[in-house]
Amino acid sequence: xxxxxGFLLFEFLLVxxxxxSLLASxxxxxxxxxxxxxVRIRATWVSQYMxxxxxxxxxxxxxxxxxxxxxxxDWLKDNTCGGAFTPANAHLSxxxxxxxxxxxxxxxxTVTFDWSNPATPLANVAFGVVDGPGGVPSxxxxxxxMTATNSKLESVGFNxxxxxNVNTNDPAFDPVINPAAFVARLQSGxxxxxxxxxxxxxxxxxxxxxxxxxxPLINANNNWAxxxxxxxxxxxxxAQSPTASVNVNDVFVRSAEGGxxxxxxxxxxxxxxxxxxxxxxxxxxTNVRSGSTMFKPTCPLGLTPELxxxxxxxxxxxGPPNVPGGSAFVSGVRIDVNDLGAQWSLVMExxxxxxxxxxxxxxxxxxxxxxxxxVICED
Numbered sequence: 001x002x003x004x005x006g007f008l009l010f011e012f013l014l015v016x017x018x019x020x021s022l023l024a025s026x027x028x029x030x031x032x033x034x035x036x037x038x039v040r041i042r043a044t045w046v047s048q049y050m051x052x053x054x055x056x057x058x059x060x061x062x063x064x065x066x067x068x069x070x071x072x073x074d075w076l077k078d079n080t081c082g083g084a085f086t087p088a089n090a091h092l093s094x095x096x097x098x099x100x101x102x103x104x105x106x107x108x109x110t111v112t113f114d115w116s117n118p119a120t121p122l123a124n125v126a127f128g129v130v131d132g133p134g135g136v137p138s139x140x141x142x143x144x145x146m147t148a149t150n151s152k153l154e155s156v157g158f159n160x161x162x163x164x165n166v167n168t169n170d171p172a173f174d175p176v177i178n179p180a181a182f183v184a185r186l187q188s189g190x191x192x193x194x195x196x197x198x199x200x201x202x203x204x205x206x207x208x209x210x211x212x213x214x215x216p217l218i219n220a221n222n223n224w225a226x227x228x229x230x231x232x233x234x235x236x237x238x239a240q241s242p243t244a245s246v247n248v249n250d251v252f253v254r255s256a257e258g259g260x261x262x263x264x265x266x267x268x269x270x271x272x273x274x275x276x277x278x279x280x281x282x283x284x285x286t287n288v289r290s291g292s293t294m295f296k297p298t299c300p301l302g303l304t305p306e307l308x309x310x311x312x313x314x315x316x317x318x319g320p321p322n323v324p325g326g327s328a329f330v331s332g333v334r335i336d337v338n339d340l341g342a343q344w345s346l347v348m349e350x351x352x353x354x355x356x357x358x359x360x361x362x363x364x365x366x367x368x369x370x371x372x373x374x375v376i377c378e379d
Contacts, residue, residue: 038103038104039141039144039145039148040148042100042103042104042106042145043145043148043149043151043152044152045096045097045100046100046127046145046149046163046191046193047149047152047153047158048092048093048096049073049076049092049096049109049125050125050149050153050158050161050163050193050195051153051156051158051161052073052076052091052092053076053091053111053123053125053161053195054123054158054160054161054195054197055091056076056091057113057121057123057195057197058197059091060115060121062118062119063118064115064118065113065115068112068113068114068115069110069111069112069113070110070111070113071108071109071110072098072099072108072109073092073096073097073098073099073100073108073109074098076090076091076092077090077091077092077093077094077096078090078094080094081094082098104130104131104132104138104141104145105128105129105130105131105135105137106127106128106130106191107128109125109126109127109128109193110125110126111123111124111125111126112124112125112126120196120197121197122194122195122196122197123193123194123195123197124192124193124194125163125192125193125194125195126192127163127191127192127193128190128191129142129188129189129190129191130142130145130189130190130191131189132189137187137188137189138189139165139186139187139188139189141189142165142189142190142191143165145163145191146163146164146165146191149163150162150163160195160196160197161193161194161195161196162193162194163191163192163193164191164192164193164194165185165186165189165190165191165192166182166185166186166190167192167194168182173185226246228246250263250264250265251263251264252264253267275300279299279300279303279377280303280376280377280378280379281376282374282375282376283297283375283376283377284297284373284374284375285372285373285374285375286372286373287312287370287371287372287373288346288370288371288373289366289367289369289370289371290346290347290348290360290361290366290368290369290370290371291345291346291347291361291363291366292345292346292366292371293340293343293344293345293346294307294343294344294346294373294375295342295343296342296343296344296375297375297377299377300377302379303377303378303379304377304378304379305375305376305377306375306376306377306378307337307344307346307373307374307375308373308374308375308376309335309337309346309371309372309373309374310335310371310372311333311334311335311348311369311370311371311372312370312371312372313369313370314330314333314348314350314361314368314369314370315330315368315369328352328353328354328355329352329353330350330351330352330353331351331352331353331355332350332351332358333348333349333350333351333369334348334349334351334358335347335348335349335371336348336349336360346371346373347360347361348360348361348369348370348371349361350369
């Protein structure tokens, strides 16, 4: 009887130990999940702040901002929640706390801008010390927050911003030069960030450079909205240059008069028709003396220069024919056009009464014949 009672007591104790162990394991798992959720939420805030700061730097471009040190997060928001931007142009959502709610001991972040080189501005961000339970600095939690934040930044292609516990690029914390300072900094649970905006090679319509853009591209500026440069950085100002030119399906151009506009495909069609008419219109109409020359025009592809010449005036009368100071009755007039390569020569020939054939106007008296000449391009 005692053996049976002892066995039952042993079973009870064993089950109790198992239940306690199971409950402890469940509690541990829940605590770990809660910690991961805490880290994920704070990492979201930190990554959004980093991306918003990078967006502000991209908007500034090479222009040095008036304020080089900013505190907190509100300055990146719209003017309905403490910022200076309109809601459409704000860089950060109002949902991000001003000072990260002091969670993990994180107060208002401080960003210090360096625009000494306008082509490569920098932003150094100080988030402060990450605390653990009881307000004690926690290097482990700081490392978890760093890893989660960088993962979010990389997932959206925001590769020129990162956070870290120790900036090893700073000689003061170089692990080889100053190993003691490096270890002390790592154990402090500190969290910093840096944004390296390489403007010549890192300007995107979307700041991450990868996401598909589904909204309109709106530019607010009093200068050029889009500038194309070639590989050497020279602005492309040559018409029909394929280097850094815009190549899209169609473009709608709005007119300043009455809000009217048209698609470039439509205006191109109108321009093509107008060009075809203009290309075949007379290039040059003038009156020249007999014996004059006229240069050929440069015609569009597919068209050739042509010259039309008609008599505009000539001398006749009852005196000796074709001599200075004399004249004779005229029976007929024609124009002889000779192709000289780059130009034409025009000579008026007159058939006088009683002559045996057409005779050219004397070179010494070109005023005796006036020619109307029309130059055009024809196909």
